[in-house]
């Protein structure tokens with residue numbers, strides 16, 4: 063374990079501000095007060111029991127007890143009650159408040175840090191599952207569980223466990239002090255036993271308990287991952303009638319965590335059962351106490367209360383020590399969050415850095431671009447990619463699956479940087495441009511339109527949050543979406559459900575087009591925007607897209623070659639470079655030797671007929 067991973071309280075409260083520090087200081091006072099409740103009442107009780115003992119004797123003693131003493135003891139107990147009430151209130155209020163504040167601050171900072179990472183971050187998962195999608199899913203699950211579970215562990219420790227530990231520690235010292243004050247010989251005799259309780263099963267088994275809890279958590283996370291994946295892809299699961307398989311996998315993961323639960327239960331039982339030791343100590347103390355009363359004339363009340371205090375001190379250790387596990391859990395959670403929060407985002411300050419242009423023409427040039435994904439550095443995806451797209455032109459990118467078409471789109475948006483070569487826009491290398499500005503000039507419509515679980519209006523506004531409702535409606539009209547939107551129960555305010563499950567594929571795609579249009583981008587990237595649609599929806603969407611292309615520089619990635627037939631240029635991508643380029647009929651004219659010709663043949667199942675355009 064490196065220095066960085068060592069559990070430390072400072073790591074846990076690293077994001078506390080001055081207000082939190084103040085709350086924690088008051089909380090500590092409150093916990094001390096709470097912990098002092100029993101020792102203080104024991105202090106009063108010792109005298110009360112002595113007085114009870116005396117009251118059974120001579121008449122003078124009884125009269126002394128019945129008048130002033132009752133008032134005195136009752137009053138002292140009342141003071142204790144008021145002080146304890148105030149301290150416990152302070153303890154509850156301050157710790158709960160600061161735990162809430164610190165955990166929410168960490169959640170926010172964590173999410174901010176995640177969102178400011180480069181897209182490549184989401185590809186690279188520690189477990190490195192095989193496909194990019196699986197990697198992204200693993201990262202998503204990690205982010206979600208950190209935001210919820212890790213932050214909860216920290217909040218729970220600060221708000222519940224820490225005050226309990228502080229109060230129990232105070233009780234331990236307070237109770238021991240009272241036992242020494244009342245019967246120091248008894249306290250000395252009992253002390254070794256009390257200290258022995260530090261090494262009771264609760265401590266001996268703490269490591270095993272933490273390990274069992276860690277394993278159960280991992281098994282539970284696996285089950286959670288299966289459930290999350292199944293619920294978020296319910297249509298795929300249902301269409302492959304994979305419900306039973308999913309439940310089986312889930313059952314397997316849950317069974318593993320249940321088996322670990324049995325082990326945890328046994329350990330916990332042993333820990334709780336070990337509390338019995340304390341009563342054995344009590345029996346020993348009663349024997350010693352009796353000897354003190356008989357032979358050294360110690361006061362019965364004091365001896366009795368001193369032995370209760372020794373037992374209380376022992377119990378406080380037993381109550382406090384198991385919380386060590388929560389401390390370890392919470393600090394581990396805090397380091398996971400801190401590691402992310404303090405990971406220097408590659409795009410840090412990028413919103414301010416880089417040049418912007420007054421007016422953008424939209425000429426794009428790829429010059430000898432070589433690129434491999436950071437998560438798969440050995441696989442060259444673009445291998446000397448050259449392409450010039452003139453201002454206002456539409457370029458269709460076609461090619462076999464995995465040839466690198468979508469990668470070209472990702473590079474243009476600067477989701478990744480090329481390993482070598484240059485991508486420029488209007489003669490400026492895009493790496494010298496301000497990344498936020500660059501992305502704001504680009505409208506993207508991809509194959510799977512991602513809609514957020516909010517209203518249609520807000521989904522369109524995602525393209526440009528400053529747009530007016532009029533602009534939103536205009537964009538929707540241009541995207542052929544207005545007509546169906548106004549027929550929905552709440553028009554533009556209709557909620558689309560998570561990931562847009564309440565809309566058809568074509569409707570979702572048209573909203574995505576409206577979202578791209580509302581920002582009136584100079585450059586448009588269409589990544590197989592119609593390939594997931596049926597013929598009817600494709601026609602409506604294609605119609606919207608055709609209108610959208612006018613007057614903008616467009617890169618259209620298409621599987622269906624008919625989609626790009628009318629493009630100004632078609633670039634055929636093969637093995638990470640442009641193998642052929644030209645207009646549809648020019649490329650067909652190359653004949654059987656041409657890649658484009660063969661792609662069309664493959665798609666139609668017969669040789670294409672050459673029709674002059």
Ligand SMILES: Nc1ncnc2c1ncn2[C@@H]1O[C@H](COP(=O)(O)OP(=O)(O)OP(=O)(O)O)[C@@H](O)[C@H]1O
Pocket residue numbers: 185194435437438443461462463464465466467468469470
């Ligand atoms: N995020 C990623 N991390 C690692 N490798 C990736 C990633 N995305 C794509 N790849 C790989 O890069 C290669 C090119 O992928 P790309 O998506 O650009 O191809 P494509 O031509 O668009 O394919 P398709 O037509 O099937 O969508 C593929 O081998 C793919 O597996």
